[in-house]
Amino acid sequence: MVVKVYGPSYASPKRVLVCLVEKEIEFETIPIDLFKQEHKDPEFLKLQPFGSVPVIQDGDYTLYESRAIMRYYAEKYKSQGTDLLGKTIEERGLVEQWLEVEAQNYHPSIVNLVVHILFAPVQGLPSDPKIIQESEEKLGKVLDVYEERLSKSKYLAGDFFSLADLSHLPFTQLLVGAIGKDYMIKSRKHVSAWWDDISNRPSWKKVLEFGTPF
C-alpha cells in the first residue's frame, strides 16, 4: 500500500517525507494550496478537522500531526531503513525529550519568523518587528543550550541520528534559507557542524525536490 502524504511543499509535511525516505517506505504526494484555503475545504476537514497539513492515508488508516506520523512509521518499520528511535527504552526516552524540546522550545519561535517574515508579505498582512526581534532572541537562547548539548554528543539524543534531529530539518532549512538568518546556526560551532551533517543526508536532499511555497 502506497502512503499518501498531503501538502508536500510545506515545512511540517516535510518531516513526514524525510522520515518515509529514511525508512524506505513508498509514498505519493497530494498538493494542498494553503493560500487558496484548500486546507479549509470540507472534504479536507473530514481528514484533518483542525485544517492543517500534513495528513497521511495508508489504506484505511488516516493520521495527522507530523511528529505523530513520524513516530508511527519509525515504530512500525523499526528494523527497515534507518533506525530513528534509539536502541533502548532509555535512548528512546531521550529521543522523545528532544522531540518535545523541538516542538515546545525551538519550533514556536521559528513559526513566528515564518509568519512575520515570509507569510505576511505574501498575504498582504502586517509584519510585526517586535515579534521578529523577540522570537530571534528567544531562539538564540534555545540554540545556546543546543550548542552546549552538541559539544557533548554528536546528535541531540546521543551519538545516534534520530527523529529528534530529523524533526528540525524543515524549519531550520527555512531559517538558514528564505528567512535569511543563517548566522544563527553558523555562529555556533557545534550547532553548525550538526546542521551540516543532518542537512547533507541524501534523504533531506531528496525531500527538498518537493519545492517550497516561498
Place this chain on the structure above:
Amino acid sequence: MVVKVYGPSYASPKRVLVCLVEKEIEFETIPIDLFKQEHKDPEFLKLQPFGSVPVIQDGDYTLYESRAIMRYYAEKYKSQGTDLLGKTIEERGLVEQWLEVEAQNYHPSIVNLVVHILFAPVQGLPSDPKIIQESEEKLGKVLDVYEERLSKSKYLAGDFFSLADLSHLPFTQLLVGAIGKDYMIKSRKHVSAWWDDISNRPSWKKVLEFGTPF
C-alpha cells in the same frame, strides 16, 4: 529505585505524577518555587538547561519534558498498571496524534489564559484582555473538534483511556477551576462527559493532593 519528580505543585509536572500513579510506580516529589526563580538556579539548570519543570531522576537517568517522561514510563512498564498506549501500533499512532493535538492546539491557548489570568496578578504584571479573548475563542474552536470526536469514541484516541486523555488533566483542571471558565467544558455535552470521566479517576484525585501555587 524511587523516581524523583521536581515541581509537583505545577501543572506540567502533574502530567508525570498522574502517569506514575496509573502505572503504579513509586515516586517522591521535590518542590521547586518558580516565583522564587528556583528553576533558574545553576544546580537546577544542570538537570534542565531550559529552566522549566518537570524533571525526573531515576537512578542515573535524568529526563525532562512532561510528555516525553510519560511516554518513557508508559512504554517501560507497558504491562504494569493501566495500559496507556493502546494495544496495537495503529492505536498508539492515534494516541500520539492526540498527544500532539493537546500539545500544539489545546495547550497554547490555556497557557495564555494561565499567564494572563493567574500569573499576571501574582507577579504584578499587566494582563492583556485581547490575548485572553483571542485565546478563549481559539480554545473554543478546538473544543468544538473535540466535541465531534468524543461523540464518536469514548476517549480521544478511541474507546480506551490513554496518555492522550491523561495529558489534558492538569491544564483543564486550571481551566474549570482557578481560571473560572468551566462553561467551556460544561456547555459541550460529550466533552463534559469525557471530563467528568477522566477527572474522577482515583489517580487524578490523588495527584490533586499535591496542591497548586494558585
